[in-house]
Amino acid sequence: MYYLQLAILALGAVLLNYNFLISMLCIIIFLLITWKNKNLNARKTIICIIVFLAFFIRGAYEQKTNITHISNEKDIDITLTIDDRIQVNGNYLKGIAKLNKEKVLFTYILKDEKEKTFFKENFQGGKLKVNADIEDIGEKKNFYSFDYKKYNENKSIFKSVKVNNVKRFEESKSIISKIKIWRINLGNKIHKEISFDKSGYIEALIFGDKVYLEKEEINNFKNLGTSHLLAISGLHLGVLISLIYFILLRLRFSVEIIEKIVFLVIPFYMLISGFSPSVLRAGGMIMLYIVFRKKDMTKLEALLTTFILMTFINPLFIFDIGFELSFLITFCLLMSEDFLSGSKNIFTSGFKISLVSSLASLPILVMNFYTFSYISIISNVLLVPIFSLVIFPLVIISYVAFLSSVTLFNIVFKPVLNISFNFFDKIQDLFLNFSPMVIGRHSDYMGAIIFIFVLGILIYLNKNKLLTTVFGGLLLLFMLLGCSYMVQNKIEVVKIGKGDVYYVREGRRNLLINTSNNIQNFYNDFRKKDVEYDIINEYNQMLNYEGKRKIDYLVLTSFKKDEVGYASDLVGKDMVNEVIVLDKNKHKLKEVIELAKFKGIKVIEIKENTGFDLGTIKFYYSERQFSVKGKDREFKIEVDD
Numbered sequence: 053m054y055y056l057q058l059a060i061l062a063l064g065a066v067l068l069n070y071n072f073l074i075s076m077l078c079i080i081i082f083l084l085i086t087w088k089n090k091n092l093n094a095r096k097t098i099i100c101i102i103v104f105l106a107f108f109i110r111g112a113y114e115q116k117t118n119i120t121h122i123s124n125e126k127d128i129d130i131t132l133t134i135d136d137r138i139q140v141n142g143n144y145l146k147g148i149a150k151l152n153k154e155k156v157l158f159t160y161i162l163k164d165e166k167e168k169t170f171f172k173e174n175f176q177g178g179k180l181k182v183n184a185d186i187e188d189i190g191e192k193k194n195f196y197s198f199d200y201k202k203y204n205e206n207k208s209i210f211k212s213v214k215v216n217n218v219k220r221f222e223e224s225k226s227i228i229s230k231i232k233i234w235r236i237n238l239g240n241k242i243h244k245e246i247s248f249d250k251s252g253y254i255e256a257l258i259f260g261d262k263v264y265l266e267k268e269e270i271n272n273f274k275n276l277g278t279s280h281l282l283a284i285s286g287l288h289l290g291v292l293i294s295l296i297y298f299i300l301l302r303l304r305f306s307v308e309i310i311e312k313i314v315f316l317v318i319p320f321y322m323l324i325s326g327f328s329p330s331v332l333r334a335g336g337m338i339m340l341y342i343v344f345r346k347k348d349m350t351k352l353e354a355l356l357t358t359f360i361l362m363t364f365i366n367p368l369f370i371f372d373i374g375f376e377l378s379f380l381i382t383f384c385l386l387m388s389e390d391f392l393s394g395s396k397n398i399f400t401s402g403f404k405i406s407l408v409s410s411l412a413s414l415p416i417l418v419m420n421f422y423t424f425s426y427i428s429i430i431s432n433v434l435l436v437p438i439f440s441l442v443i444f445p446l447v448i449i450s451y452v453a454f455l456s457s458v459t460l461f462n463i464v465f466k467p468v469l470n471i472s473f474n475f476f477d478k479i480q481d482l483f484l485n486f487s488p489m490v491i492g493r494h495s496d497y498m499g500a501i502i503f504i505f506v507l508g509i510l511i512y513l514n515k516n517k518l519l520t521t522v523f524g525g526l527l528l529l530f531m532l533l534g535c536s537y538m539v540q541n542k543i544e545v546v547k548i549g550k551g552d553v554y555y556v557r558e559g560r561r562n563l564l565i566n567t568s569n570n571i572q573n574f575y576n577d578f579r580k581k582d583v584e585y586d587i588i589n590e591y592n593q594m595l596n597y598e599g600k601r602k603i604d605y606l607v608l609t610s611f612k613k614d615e616v617g618y619a620s621d622l623v624g625k626d627m628v629n630e631v632i633v634l635d636k637n638k639h640k641l642k643e644v645i646e647l648a649k650f651k652g653i654k655v656i657e658i659k660e661n662t663g664f665d666l667g668t669i670k671f672y673y674s675e676r677q678f679s680v681k682g683k684d685r686e687f688k689i690e691v692d693d
Contacts, residue, residue, distance in 0.1 A: 065107035120210035135232035142581035160215035177233035181220035196597035277428025286334035329375035384412035406432035427486040492599020558667035569617025611640035
């Protein structure tokens with residue numbers, strides 16, 4: 053327990069600089085563990101005090117120094133060092149570069165086909181001499197939007213560089229940059245030389261890059277609560293090491309030799325997978341465990357030691373969702389050994405592991421993505437073994453074969469991979485009809501309560517007090533459902549696509565005025581995008597944030613495509629309960645009205661100089677305006693002639 057106490061204390065000390073509530077929760081948990089175990093003597097108490105002070109100072113230093121030293125400027129000549137992956141979509145180029153040893157985001161509108169070919173197929177990293185504008189990363193555009201600015205700040209990225217012109221290219225002479233570029237080129241080799249629908253999985257599972265995965269594929273994993281299968285972590289590293297042991301033991305290598313080989317493989321795998329926090333956690337834990345195993349270090353102690361070291365090296369790791377999930381799930385699994393042991397068969401064991409993993413991840417997923425995939429408890433039982441024991445080893449072996457011979461890969465491994473992925477997809481399809489539970493965005497206080505409930509359930513689960521566990525689970529379920537029914541009121545102007553829509557919330561009911569239109573790409577030359585703007589994702593983000601599955605009332609004040617062009621899609625996807633149209637425009641919205649009636653959706657017509665109420669919010673339609681008036685905010689929308 054002493055390692056756990058130190059880890060909790062370290063976390064609480066760092067968070068004291070960022071989040072007082074969660075910091076206090078950590079300190080309370082530390083005090084409760086200390087009170088129950090009564091294991092602190094004078095020496096251990098002094099160490100605890102030193103750890104707390106050291107991590108508090110480290111967190112304060114990180115907070116003070118995690119700032120930018122680059123000024124905003126227009127039309128300036130600069131040098132960007134690029135040793136990270138770039139993305140080309142149509143004529144749009146973006147990526148991460150270094151400017152004056154500081155990471156920045158950069159974007160560039162490609163001028164012609166020649167430039168696109170160079171950056172998409174031939175560019176292998178290096179230095180770009182460019183003319184550019186330097187500005188701050190923009191604030192999130194909507195109330196529900198992902199806070200991209202904060203996300204990048206936690207990765208020490210503060211500036212956005214908009215490149216106007218590329219003047220010159222030079223190769224980088226830095227050894228570190230050359231290593232990073234070598235890694236990128238290994239990944240690019242897949243897409244240049246392999247004609248394979250699932251090649252994006254090879255990139256994701258070996259190099260940790262999900263750029264080439266289809267959005268639908270990513271969403272399927274997300275909805276089933278199996279996204280961890282795509283994020284390189286302890287699961288993948290464990291399978292890789294098991295594969296190494298399996299092969300080398302049969303070749304009569306000694307355990308000592310194998311461990312030395314593993315010590316070389318782990319840093320190499322960390323390198324090619326991009327040193328993600330989850331990989332660092334897994335690799336660090338395994339290496340510590342191997343080194344100190346003979347000194348009776350347990351897996352749990354190795355995990356907690358890795359957590360303490362990583363948090364001290366970079367306190368900002370604690371804000372990385374992958375880092376949070378990796379540590380919390382692994383910790384809960386190791387603490388649940390009594391519950392997990394003694395399973396009668398592999399399915400029971402798989403169910404128990406899946407149950408603990410799902411419970412452990414629940415607070416983080418709910419607070420960050422506002423949904424919880426309850427079906428993950430079942431889906432993981434089937435999907436995890438298939439993915440980790442069949443697909444991932446096949447991907448590793450296939451990639452090694454590909455590096456030695458593309459012909460060998462195409463003849464032998466490509467058909468096997470196709471069969472495996474098709475089988476996995478069919479199993480996955482069995483669960484996709486089960487939609488995730490929509491919780492909505494709530495305060496840190498609610499997040500802390502959910503975490504405490506989950507912690508209590510796991511404790512009683514390990515004590516085999518099934519009745520108490522079931523009761524706690526039901527209370528948690530009612531709490532989550534209750535969260536989505538909490539009263540919220542707001543009137544917001546929302547940027548979706550290229551237009552503005554108006555969102556109104558009164559208690560449990562919500563209303564959307566107009567829909568904007570999807571951003572279409574009509575180019576047929578080099579500007580044609582490979583991935584289109586996903587407008588449905590915007591609406592799903594908003595609804596998830598609000599704890600809603602549908603829009604209760606869709607009001608259409610216009611007939612213009614730019615303003616209501618996506619109305620038919622929302623109606624067709626059953627994302628609307630009622631459609632409200634103005635009498636003046638109804639004949640121009642015939643398509644939407646007929647579709648709504650076909651789907652069994654009620655259509656309400658509002659006559660001129662009349663209105664309706666949504667709680668305390670009043671709506672009124674006059675000849676030229678549709679007005680919305682709330683307690684603290686009001687606006688008027690021009691009505692089409």
